[in-house]
Amino acid sequence: MKLSTAVSTPDAQFSAFALKGGFDDTFAMAHGLGLDGVEIHVRDPRDVDAQQIKSLKEKYQLEITAIGTGRAFGEDGLSFSDSDAGVRKAAVARIKSHVDLAEILESHIIIGLVLGKNPRTPEIEANASACMQQCADYAADKSIDLFVEPINRYETGFIITADDCLSFFEKVDRPNCKVLLDTFHMNIEEADICATIKKVGARIGHVHVADSNRWYPGAGHLDFEGIVRALHSAGYNGFLSAEMFPNPDPETALCSMVSHMRAIFGKIG
Numbered sequence: 470m471k472l473s474t475a476v477s478t479p480d481a482q483f484s485a486f487a488l489k490g491g492f493d494d495t496f497a498m499a500h501g502l503g504l505d506g507v508e509i510h511v512r513d514p515r516d517v518d519a520q521q522i523k524s525l526k527e528k529y530q531l532e533i534t535a536i537g538t539g540r541a542f543g544e545d546g547l548s549f550s551d552s553d554a555g556v557r558k559a560a561v562a563r564i565k566s567h568v569d570l571a572e573i574l575e576s577h578i579i580i581g582l583v584l585g586k587n588p589r590t591p592e593i594e595a596n597a598s599a600c601m602q603q604c605a606d607y608a609a610d611k612s613i614d615l616f617v618e619p620i621n622r623y624e625t626g627f628i629i630t631a632d633d634c635l636s637f638f639e640k641v642d643r644p645n646c647k648v649l650l651d652t653f654h655m656n657i658e659e660a661d662i663c664a665t666i667k668k669v670g671a672r673i674g675h676v677h678v679a680d681s682n683r684w685y686p687g688a689g690h691l692d693f694e695g696i697v698r699a700l701h702s703a704g705y706n707g708f709l710s711a712e713m714f715p716n717p718d719p720e721t722a723l724c725s726m727v728s729h730m731r732a733i734f735g736k737i738g
């Protein structure tokens with residue numbers, strides 16, 4: 470498994486980005502701290518210079534592990550479950566533009582809060598799955614996956630657990646939709662984190678790491694050794710991407726994450 474961190478530009482409202490800043494600074498810092506990749510969170514791809522990000526990716530030898538899209542909901546109100554068909558159409562167009570960015574950066578797409586926060590009803594599920602199908606088909610043509618993230622009950626009423634996500638996938642029925650497991654949300658919602666990892670198995674596409682308090686792994690009470698062992702047994706060989714508060718400061722948070730996780734990798738071999 471490899472390590473990455475979520476990064477975003479300073480205007481992002483979401484607070485669990487360990488690194489906020491210009492991509493030149495955040496990529497340099499991620500490289501300097503020995504990370505293998507960065508996960509970039511982009512409100513609207515028209516805000517960023519794809520070629521600049523591509524050259525920074527090459528300069529610092531970092532993979533772009535995924536592109537986060539939640540800011541399109543948080544800051545622009547776009548969602549797949551909005552009752553207004555025009556908003557849903559704009560949300561699909563926005564995510565397709567994220568897919569175009571992912572194609573340039575050889576990355577994948579995170580679908581979290583862009584699903585909306587409304588409690589799941591048959592109508593909401595039908596609207597959201599139709600949007601998902603359009604985006605998944607567009608992404609599949611470019612060999613891009615959509616990582617759908619269960620998010621805890623205090624942030625959404627829609628896809629809260631891994632089981633919610635798997636049952637939504639039955640409706641969406643697209644193989645390039647994978648599950649994004651976030652240890653912070655799992656600690657709130659899953660009865661048994663390791664059993665959930667085993668159950669999702671080959672359908673795990675991406676993993677966010679933060680401890681129980683959303684600080685760096687090692688700062689709370691989660692058993693990351695057990696989690697990494699369960700991911701390893703499930704055949705997961707992708708990224709563990711830190712999505713955590715920059716506490717007590719970004720550098721300490723990231724250094725602590727890297728040393729905690731690499732010590733665990735060393736034990737597992």
Ligand code: LER
Pocket residue numbers: 483539581582618620624651677712
């Ligand atoms: C996004 O990856 C996430 O984990 C959510 O908490 C965003 O609100």
Ligand code: MN
Pocket residue numbers: 618651677712
């Ligand atoms: Mn997350």
